[in-house]
Each structure stands twice: as structure tokens, then as C-alpha cells.
Amino acid sequence: MPPVVEIRGVTKTFDAFTALAGVDLDIQRGEIFALLGPNGAGKTTLISIVAGLLRPSSGTVRVLGKDVVRDYRETRRAIGLVPQEINFDPFFTVEETLRFQAGYFGVRLREERLVEILGALELEDKRHTNSRALSGGMKRRLLIGKALVHDPRVLFLDEPTAGVDVELRRALWSYVRTLRDRGTTVVLTTHYLEEAEELADRVGVIDRGRLLVVEGKDALLRRHGAKTLRLVLAAPATAVPPALAQLGARLEDGGGTIAVETTADAGFGAVLAAAAAAGVAPKDVETRRTTLEDVFVRLLAGANGARAGRGEERR
Numbered sequence: 001m002p003p004v005v006e007i008r009g010v011t012k013t014f015d016a017f018t019a020l021a022g023v024d025l026d027i028q029r030g031e032i033f034a035l036l037g038p039n040g041a042g043k044t045t046l047i048s049i050v051a052g053l054l055r056p057s058s059g060t061v062r063v064l065g066k067d068v069v070r071d072y073r074e075t076r077r078a079i080g081l082v083p084q085e086i087n088f089d090p091f092f093t094v095e096e097t098l099r100f101q102a103g104y105f106g107v108r109l110r111e112e113r114l115v116e117i118l119g120a121l122e123l124e125d126k127r128h129t130n131s132r133a134l135s136g137g138m139k140r141r142l143l144i145g146k147a148l149v150h151d152p153r154v155l156f157l158d159e160p161t162a163g164v165d166v167e168l169r170r171a172l173w174s175y176v177r178t179l180r181d182r183g184t185t186v187v188l189t190t191h192y193l194e195e196a197e198e199l200a201d202r203v204g205v206i207d208r209g210r211l212l213v214v215e216g217k218d219a220l221l222r223r224h225g226a227k228t229l230r231l232v233l234a235a236p237a238t239a240v241p242p243a244l245a246q247l248g249a250r251l252e253d254g255g256g257t258i259a260v261e262t263t264a265d266a267g268f269g270a271v272l273a274a275a276a277a278a279g280v281a282p283k284d285v286e287t288r289r290t291t292l293e294d295v296f297v298r299l300l301a302g303a304n305g306a307r308a309g310r311g312e313e314r315r
């Protein structure tokens with residue numbers, strides 16, 4: 001099946017500044033794709049281009065086989081976009097806001113669909129409330145509702161749960177999965193790495209307008225070591241003994257901990273043996289599952305290191 005979103009050689013410059021430096025990416029039907037990156041990496045710019053809100057400086061984007069610039073009306077209809085910023089009229093009620101949005105797409109919002117959306121977003125009680133009288137988290141939920149009224153094939157969620165409390169965040173995650181299971185493709189940006197880890201089928205990491213990696217989440221986590229072993233030292237060390245360094249050990253916590261990643265629990269035996277042979281007597285030993293956040297931090301550190309090696313400055 002052809003990809004739902006095909007991004008080819010997309011660049012975007014704002015005056016002399018390059019926000020996207022050549023992005024190629026395919027997003028498949030029915031997957032949840034998490035686009036991750038530090039502030040200013042280019043996530044919103046990329047999403048805005050795919051949603052037809054911004055024009056690329058070069059390159060092309062197709063959604064369901066249609067060009068987002070040439071066939072704007074058709075591709076816009078296929079897309080639901082939850083922007084970072086609140087963009088509704090505060091004088092309308094929740095229900096009116098959703099109905100007007102449906103009207104904008106030429107769709108009549110059926111009562112059962114309205115009730116489903118209000119239920120999923122836990123806004124049933126607020127149906128007749130003016131949107132200016134909603135809390136910040138409720139406003140974000142209404143934004144998600146607005147993006148869903150026309151039943152889009154592709155849903156873009158730019159920081160969907162910023163400011164949403166933990167309990168409701170979990171409820172929203174479950175609704176996003178339901179949408180995916182019904183065949184909706186979901187592209188999400190988030191600064192909560194836990195959110196991406198929980199939801200994503202595939203992950204793309206973008207930094208300074210370039211994709212550093214695009215990979216299945218499970219494969220990415222496996223490749224970066226499933227577990228970390230941490231030897232908590234009685235007194236801080238200044239260097240890792242060579243035998244441990246060979247196994248990939250590094251110092252953390254200002255020298256107070258030696259940390260080693262391994263892909264299998266069996267790998268820890270060699271680490272403990274090397275530690276004992278080198279006279280390292282930890283006061284505690286911890287193991288921790290490697291998280292997407294660990295991988296993200298490492299990838300960005302690697303990219304920064306490579307740039308520093310080439311003598312480039314941080315922007």
C-alpha cells in the first residue's frame with residue numbers, strides 16, 4: 001500500500017535561516033508516528049507544510065497521493081490538525097465550536113459523533129459552556145475535538161497533551177490508539193518522551209531541520225541496549241577502569257556511578273566480573289530499562305558531538 005504521507009526533499013528557509021534542510025519521510029496507513037526533537041528542531045514547520053499551512057521552499061509532499069500545494073482542498077480535507085496554540089473563538093460554546101468546525105469542512109456533525117468526541121475528551125459536562133470558561137487542559141481537549149469532527153484519515157497532534165493532567169492524558173492515549181485501530185494515521189510531536197514511548201509505532205528524531213533517525217520504536221530501543229546496569233560507588237571515581245570501559249561503561253552522577261548498557265541480561269555477568277577484577281566494590285547495584293528518553297538524549301548528544309568535531313557552532 002502506498003504511504004499515506006510522502007515527504008520528499010523538503011526544505012524550508014525563513015530569510016537566511018534554514019528551518020528544514022532536506023527531509024524525506026514516508027508515513028504508513030494506520031501507524032502512530034512520533035516526531036521528536038528539541039525546541040526549534042523544525043517539527044511544527046514540517047507539520048505545517050504537510051497540512052498545507054506553509055509552503056516548502058523546495059521538495060514535495062503528497063497526502064493520500066495528492067500534492068499538498070496543488071491539491072490543497074483535497075489534502076486539507078484528509079487531515080486533522082491539533083495545533084500547539086489555542087485557535088477558537090471564545091464566545092462560542094463547546095458544541096458550537098465543534099459544529100462550526102464541521103461546517104467549515106462541509107460536514108454535518110451527527111449527534112452520535114458529537115457525543116463520541118465529547119465523551120472521549122471528557123467534555124460532556126461542558127457541551128453548553130462557553131469555551132472561554134474552560135480550563136487550559138479542557139481547551140486543549142477541545143482543540144483535539146475540532147481536529148476530529150470531519151473524521152480525518154491523518155491526524156496531526158502537535159503537543160497534544162501539554163497541560164493535560166496525568167489521568168486524562170492516559171485516557172487520551174487510549175483514544176488515540178482507538179483511532180489508530182480504526183485506520184487513522186496519527187503523527188504526533190511531543191516533549192513527553194514517555195508519551196511517545198507509550199504510543200508510537202515508529203519514531204523520527206529531528207534536529208536542526210534534519211532527520212537523525214527514523215525507526216520502529218521497539219527496534220530503536222533494542223538497538224540502544226535494553227537495560228542499563230548502574231554500579232553506585234562508595235566514593236566517586238575519576239575514570240572508568242579500562243576493562244569496564246571496553247564493555248562500554250561510562251561515569252555518571254559526577255563519578256558516583258558507573259553505567260553500562262547491555263542488550264541482554266547475560267551481559268551483566270561480564271560487567272560484574274570485570275568490576276570485581278578491577279577492584280571496584282559498588283555499594284549498590286541497580287538495573288534500569290533503557291527508555292526512549294535515554295535514546296533521545298544520546299542521539300542528540302551524538303549529533304552535537306559530530307557537529308563540534310566539524311567545528312560548527314550551536315544555533
Ligand SMILES: Nc1ncnc2c1ncn2[C@@H]1O[C@H](COP(=O)(O)OP(=O)(O)OP(=O)(O)O)[C@@H](O)[C@H]1O
Nearest residue numbers: 014017018019037038039040041042043044045046
Ligand atoms: N515564520 C517564521 N519566521 C522565521 N523563523 C521561523 C518561523 N517559523 C519557525 N521559524 C524558526 O524555524 C525553526 C523551527 O521552528 P519550529 O516551530 O518548526 O520548531 P519545533 O521543532 O516545532 O520547536 P518546539 O519544540 O519549540 O515547538 C526555529 O528556529 C524557529 O524560530
